[in-house]
Amino acid sequence: MRKRFLDSGQPGWQPLAKFRVALRGLSGAAVSDFSVLYKLLISLPIILLSLVYHPWLDSLLVILVTVVMLIAELLNTAIEALCDLVESRYDRQVRHIKDVAAAAAWIAILVWVIVLVVAGKNLVHHFMAS
Secondary structure, eight states, X not given: OOBTTTTBSOSXXXXXXXXXXXXXXXXXXXXXXXXXXXXXHHHHHHXXXXXXXXXXXXXXXXXXXXXXXXXXXXXXXXXXXXXXXXXXXXXXXXXXXXXXXXXXXHHHHHHHHHHHHHHHHHHHHHHHHO
């Protein structure tokens, strides 16, 4: 789809192309940024077990905080990469920008950990009661 303000991009509506670009970005982040990969690997079994053993609303909460955490991680990675591209030397303002992006990711990770711990605890109780 052409971007009117930038006058760039391919003409026409291309949802599959956008989906491929998004998957390429996610896989690239998972491969190049270990923090994204290990969080995906931790989240997937808990999400799957939650979908099987928890009420749908609990599972939805686990999925929601995982998605928010991944979005924060991906944006943090993109902001840091862009900052490094624009200014390769140390710069106080760039450091502040990177610190703010990292803080946003950290807050999302903290909420994600809390929800996963509670979900994991509930799964353990479910299995112990069985």
